């Protein structure tokens with residue numbers, strides 16, 4: 001018998017993609033009475049509990065007869081690092097003042113920039129870590145975190161450093177992105193773009209991706225193109241906030257660049273649906289933001305599916321869309337966007353990992369990272385069926401069990 005650090009089983013129901021990315025209709029592994037063997041930070045074996053329990057002896061074992069087990073959730077789009085809040089904009093929104101108008105008046109992102117720039121490094125570190133601990137409780141084991149509330153390039157680099165520093169104490173993996181968010185209100189736009197481009201050299205090693213908010217009220221297609229060219233030359237991957245408020249041609253950039261993920265897509269034109277699929281990109285949908293924008297628009301889920309475009313889901317946590325909970329995103333994706341329970345799981349695991357160019361997680365198979373969630377639900381449909389409860393029972397990150405302490409934080413422990 002081989003000795004491993006952790007055995008999970010018997011498992012009521014195990015669900016995983018077989019390969020990445022997952023496209024609607026691709027095969028899925030659904031195993032009843034399953035088992036997983038983990039050694040160190042990796043999965044060693046997955047199969048029937050009968051065969052796993054005969055082959056392996058675990059240093060410890062977690063029984064999960066009543067549970068669904070999936071790989072850890074991946075949140076591929078967050079604005080996790082900012083100070084302050086904007087709950088007072090709610091009444092404005094209810095009066096019908098649109099997001100872009102609030103921004104034009106110096107509210108929205110600009111207000112959050114003031115609060116963030118005034119906060120000390122220590123304050124921001126604390127805010128970020130607290131949020132990361134909460135995120136982990138909901139079953140997210142990898143998260144993308146953008147800067148973007150500094151505007152001044154030196155401030156943006158400061159925020160990227162804080163994001164990177166926090167990786168050391170974070171309970172989960174962080175993928176940092178340099179977001180070029182909104183143009184400053186008191187500076188020539190061209191000068192600003194040039195300053196951002198210069199700062200990209202200092203962002204090397206601090207961010208994996210460059211992202212641009214290309215939209216009405218933010219950056220133009222031309223400005224985004226210039227930023228993307230320079231980002232590519234410096235070896236960054238590309239992500240894009242596209243067609244969120246309006247279609248001004250942003251998603252057309254998929255013709256010119258290899259973009260890992262196009263996000264939001266509330267106004268995505270039909271011809272670009274096909275292109276996302278053909279160009280090997282991912283459509284990342286952010287349903288919490290549809291609510292927070294109070295928008296009646298929807299991303300074209302059916303068309304994306306039919307075209308064979310991989311769909312990912314993310315929280316888009318920001319002062320405008322305050323939810324750290326990927327489970328809430330999964331619920332909304334089902335009830336608001338019409339995605340199936342299985343599609344929603346694939347979008348929040350394997351495809352979200354793929355959109356971040358991570359090929360070592362998101363699937364329960366030997367050799368993949370042992371990022372695993374044991375859910376307090378009996379089957380995969382239940383995950384997006386039941387609304388509003390934290391259904392994550394046990395979260396395992398790189399083979400370590402994450403545990404809540406009485407102070408509310410999470411520490412990882414080797415099971416004994």
Ligand SMILES: N=CN[C@@H](CCC(=O)O)C(=O)O
Nearest residue numbers: 108109213289316318319320
């Ligand atoms: N749209 C641009 N950025 C964020 C919102 C940021 C904010 O309003 O503070 C988003 O992705 O939704």
